[in-house]
Every structure is written in structure tokens, then in C-alpha cells.
Amino acid sequence: MRVTFLGAAGAVTGSKYLLQLGARRVLVDCGLFQGVKRLRERNWQPLPFEPRSLDAVLLTHAHIDHSGYLPVLVREGYRGPVYCTEATRRLLALVLPDAARLQEEEAEFANRHGFSKHAPARPLYTEGDARAALELLHPVALPSDIAVCAGVGASYTRAGxxxxxxSIRIEALGEGDSESILFSGDLGRTHDPLMRAPDPPPAADRVVIESTYGDRLHSNVDAETELAAPLERTLARGGVVVVPTFAIGRAQLLLHLIARLKARGAIPDAPVYLNSPMAEDATPLYQDYPHEHRLSAIELAAMSRVAHFVNSVEESKTLNTRGGPMIILSASGMATGGRVLHHLEAFAPDGRNLVLFTGFQAAGTRGAAMLGGADTIKVHGQWVPVRAEVMQLRGTSxxxxxxxxxxxxxxxPRAPQHVFVTHGEPAAADALRQHLRRELDVEVTVPEQGESFSWGRPAAGAPAR
Ligand SMILES: [Zn+2]
Structure with missing residues (x-):
């Protein structure tokens, strides 16, 4: 068995692990690199393997940094199965075409304004490439055990x-002993208000574990309590609350918390608008997977009813002429693009309003600038003064x-022989390495981009890197 770390090594994006099991080759996750330019440029570099040589692709979840490179893999010739859970397949049907449209729009914008050094600028992939990738998805139940290809099995367990x-455990069924490796995927929290806790991991010889917060402890403040006071004071003074939010997951958590606060009269009964078509499409999916989240049928109905859905761009613009009190949830979560920019333009200049960030804000984004106290931000080429209150929720990771x-x-059930720490900034990954070594007494490595490790019989034809 041999594993090569082709992404999420020394960074949180681009998850891609090439696994060689004898003559078989499997890719675990197929994510896009995101964030700073140095990382994004990796999306344009050729892969160090031939896509056609893969027997299967297995995806842990639908986030773009784990799935968003799949359209490139397919365009470059991959035609085999892509195994993912049923809910992941349905989310990818929203996420991948949207990612393609965004790239097509950006390329078109760059060409129109002539600021691309590539002439003409082109998207990494098109909506057609994304739709071709969706055709290869093979949904599996959660949890389940599947046969991936001859001699290779995989188990899917809930990551929360x-x-x-x-999380995906892959097993090579050899003549003698079998060999196994477990990929944690992104792991949820033990006490998340929306999602159920991750399942305990199955036994495996090797484990690849994420480390996004490998150097941090979340606060014990519960998200609903944390949300109540800022919403109450903003709405009471007639202000507008603008919540830049990730369309899938965090948007639904916020709708649920707002519905609860309204039901118990903790905040004024002001209108709530969800201005994100993708968030609107993702919300009903929660009804079909009740074993994955904690909401009752009544709570799901309340979550779906609490907001008015904003569909057209016209409706979105009309919201800006409407006064407070009201709450607007809109993508993107770091205010890097999307409809929320129009709302910031309209509402950030007024000191009665509140801009409420709900997740990690990467350096260089408007979200990070506003949280850092910037008194102006640039939106659509104009400087917009920021006089609104700006804050970040801590309990919604x-x-x-x-x-x-x-x-x-x-x-x-038993300690692994070797643990690999990935999917974290270098400081976070190293902190988790030290914690694991101290507390679990196992061999722990933080792999570098492109690094390979092998065990047992040498993999036939494996390229030395
Ligand atoms: Zn994720």
C-alpha cells in the first residue's frame, strides 16, 4: 500500500490522496485549491498521474475543497465510478455547476476588463465539464460497506x-493479511446544534486526520445564546442585520437558531430574508436525511418557514431599499463575492446596522478586513464606509x-500504527501532531505536498516521487 499526499498538505484546501493497493489505484477526494494565489495556481498544474489509470474516486463530502477538482479529472479522461454518499451526490448537483458558472463569469469579467495575463482568460472548467462529472457519481448509503474494485473494499461512516x-476506511484484501487506511474527511463537532456527532472510527492500520483547528479549542458558549444579544439590540434599534453565510450547512444552522429565538420571543419578530438560491435549494435536503442531524420534523418545518426566500436579482436589489428592522442571510460567507456584496454596499455605512460573520475568515478577504476594523471596504470598484457594528460568532464552527x-x-477499537495529519495550516497541523503523540502514543507525521509513504509489498509500477 502506498499513499501520496497531493493536496491539503500544509494547507486546508485541495484535498487529494492517491492510494495504490497492489496494481489498483484509487483517489480519495478531488478538491480544489483555494485562497492565496500560490495555492490557486496549483489547480492549473498537470496531475502527477494519468486520470485514466485510476480504478475509482471516493469523495468524503461535497465542499469544493474536497470535490471541486472532479470536473477537471473527468475532462482529462477519467471515466470510472465516483463513490460518495447519497446526500453528497445531491449537494454536488448544486455545488459543481455553481462553481463552474462562477469561474466562467470571472474569466468573462477578466476578458471584458482586459486584466488577465492569459489572453483570453479561460475558466478552469465549464458548466458542461461539471455536468459530465455529475454523471459518474455512484451514491452509497451512510453508513455502508462497498466493493470499490477487485480486492479493494471501503466503509463509509458519518463524519458529522x-x-x-x-469518513472513509479503505481495505486492501490481499492473500495474507489485509491492510487498511482510514481518512477522517472533515470532522464535525461532538455537540453541534445542527449535525449529529461523528461516528466512532473503525479500526485501521493507518489514519489520515484533518487538523483545521488542531491548535484550538472552541468556546463553550452555546451558539443560540451567543446569537441572541446582537440580534436583539440591532433589531430593537431598527437596524438591519446582514449575515454573510456559507450557503450549505451554516445557512441552515442560522435559520434553525433564528427560528428558535423567535419562537421563544428572545428577539423582535422582524422579517428574515434568505438571499441565496443555493442555500434555498439545500434546505429541503435535511428532511431526507434525519439520521444525520438533530432536528425534529417540527424544527425542520420551523427552519424552512422562518425566512422569505429571495429568488430574482431584482428582489435582491429591492431589499436594499427596504428599511430595518430585518435580518438578511446571503452568500458568500467571507464576503468575497455573491449577492451579499450589494447588501454590504447598502447597509454597511449605517451605524444602526450589524454585519455578522459566522465562520473562519481567510486573510485577504473583506470579512477579515472588516473584522480587523477596516473603516472602508472596496465593493464593485467603489469605497464603501463601514459604520455598522461588525462581529463574528464563535460558536458556529x-x-x-x-x-x-x-x-x-x-x-x-485499536490504536493505528501510523497517523498522518493533514488539512491544516502548518501551525495547526504541528500542534495536533504533538497532542496526538503525547496523548495516544502513536507515530505521527505531517506529510508535505507530494510526499509518498508505502508499506508491505511494493506497489507495482508505482512512480517514485
Ligand atoms: Zn468541509
């Missing part, structure tokens, strides 16, 4: 991070902290 999110990551791994 997002609807459909799974969808990733386990280091205590929860260690607790998850400690729940395995």
Missing part, C-alpha cells in the same frame, strides 16, 4: 461535518477542535 459527510479530534481517534 456536513450533510452527507463521511463546523470543524472539531483538537480535543474533539483526539477524542474521535481515541474511540477507535
Amino acid at each position: 461535518h456536513l450533510l452527507g459527510a463521511a 463546523s470543524h472539531a477542535d483538537y480535543r474533539e479530534l483526539i477524542g474521535w481517534l481515541a474511540g477507535s
Whole structure:
């Protein structure tokens, strides 16, 4: 068995692990690199393997940094099965075409304004490429055991991070002993208000574990309590609350919390608008996977009813002429693009309003600038003054902290021989490595981009890197 780390090594994006099991080749996750330019440029580099040589692709979940490179793999010739959970398949049907449209729009914009050094600028992939990738998805139940190809089996267990999110254990069934490796995927929290906790991990010889918050402990403040006071004071003074939110997962959590606060009269009964077509499409999916989240049928109905859905761009613009009090939820979550920009333009200049961020804000984004106290932001080429209150919720993360990551791994029926720490900034990954070594007494490695490790019989024809 040989594993090569082709992404999420020293970074949180681009998850891609090439696994060689004898003559078989399997790719676990097929994510896009995101964030700073140095990382995004990797999306344009050729892959170090021939896509046609893969027997299967297995995806842990629908987030773009785990799935968003799939259209390129398919365009470059991959035609085999892509195994993912049923909920992941349905989310990908929303996410991949949307990612393609965004890239097509950006390329078109760059060409119109002539600021691309490539002439003409082109998208990484098109909506047609995304739709071709969707054709290859093979849905599996959660949890389930599947036959991937001759001599290779996989088990999917709940990871709790997002609807459909799974950890995947892959087993090579050899003549003698079998060999196994477990990929945590992104792990959710033990006590998330929306999602159920991750399943305990199955036993495996090797484990690849994420480390987004490998150096942090989340606060114990419960998300509903944290949300109540800022919403109450903003709405009471007639202000508008603008919530830049990720369309899948965090948007539904916020709708649920707002519905609860309204039901118990903790906040004024002001109108709530969900201005994100993708968030609107994702919300009903929660009804079909009740074993993955904690909401009752009554709570699901309340979550779906609490907001008015904003469909057309015209409706979206009309909202800006409407006064407070009201709450607007809109993508993108870091205010890097999307409809929320129009709302920031309209509402950030008024000191009665509140801009409420709900997740990690990467350096260089408008979200990070506003939280850092910027008194102006540039939106659509114009400087917009920021006089609104700006704050960030701490209790709404969808990733386990280091205590929860260690607790998850400690729940395995037997200790692994070797643990690989990925999907974290270097400081976070190294902190988790030290915690694991100290508390679980196992061999732990933080792999580098492109690094390979092998065990047992040498893989036939494996390229030396
Ligand atoms: Zn994720």
C-alpha cells in the first residue's frame, strides 16, 4: 500500500490522496485549491498521474475543497465510478455547476476588463465539464460497506461535518493479511446544534486526520445564546442585520437558531430574508436525511418557514431599499463575492446596522478586513464606509477542535500504527501532531505536498516521487 499526499498538505484546501493497493489505484477526494494565489495556481498544474489509470474516486463530502477538482479529472479522461454518499451526490448537483458558472463569469469579467495575463482568460472548467462529472457519481448509503474494485473494499461512516459527510476506511484484501487506511474527511463537532456527532472510527492500520483547528479549542458558549444579544439590540434599534453565510450547512444552522429565538420571543419578530438560491435549494435536503442531524420534523418545518426566500436579482436589489428592522442571510460567507456584496454596499455605512460573520475568515478577504476594523471596504470598484457594528460568532464552527479530534481517534477499537495529519495550516497541523503523540502514543507525521509513504509489498509500477 502506498499513499501520496497531493493536496491539503500544509494547507486546508485541495484535498487529494492517491492510494495504490497492489496494481489498483484509487483517489480519495478531488478538491480544489483555494485562497492565496500560490495555492490557486496549483489547480492549473498537470496531475502527477494519468486520470485514466485510476480504478475509482471516493469523495468524503461535497465542499469544493474536497470535490471541486472532479470536473477537471473527468475532462482529462477519467471515466470510472465516483463513490460518495447519497446526500453528497445531491449537494454536488448544486455545488459543481455553481462553481463552474462562477469561474466562467470571472474569466468573462477578466476578458471584458482586459486584466488577465492569459489572453483570453479561460475558466478552469465549464458548466458542461461539471455536468459530465455529475454523471459518474455512484451514491452509497451512510453508513455502508462497498466493493470499490477487485480486492479493494471501503466503509463509509458519518463524519458529522456536513450533510452527507463521511469518513472513509479503505481495505486492501490481499492473500495474507489485509491492510487498511482510514481518512477522517472533515470532522464535525461532538455537540453541534445542527449535525449529529461523528461516528466512532473503525479500526485501521493507518489514519489520515484533518487538523483545521488542531491548535484550538472552541468556546463553550452555546451558539443560540451567543446569537441572541446582537440580534436583539440591532433589531430593537431598527437596524438591519446582514449575515454573510456559507450557503450549505451554516445557512441552515442560522435559520434553525433564528427560528428558535423567535419562537421563544428572545428577539423582535422582524422579517428574515434568505438571499441565496443555493442555500434555498439545500434546505429541503435535511428532511431526507434525519439520521444525520438533530432536528425534529417540527424544527425542520420551523427552519424552512422562518425566512422569505429571495429568488430574482431584482428582489435582491429591492431589499436594499427596504428599511430595518430585518435580518438578511446571503452568500458568500467571507464576503468575497455573491449577492451579499450589494447588501454590504447598502447597509454597511449605517451605524444602526450589524454585519455578522459566522465562520473562519481567510486573510485577504473583506470579512477579515472588516473584522480587523477596516473603516472602508472596496465593493464593485467603489469605497464603501463601514459604520455598522461588525462581529463574528464563535460558536458556529463546523470543524472539531483538537480535543474533539483526539477524542474521535481515541474511540477507535485499536490504536493505528501510523497517523498522518493533514488539512491544516502548518501551525495547526504541528500542534495536533504533538497532542496526538503525547496523548495516544502513536507515530505521527505531517506529510508535505507530494510526499509518498508505502508499506508491505511494493506497489507495482508505482512512480517514485
Ligand atoms: Zn468541509
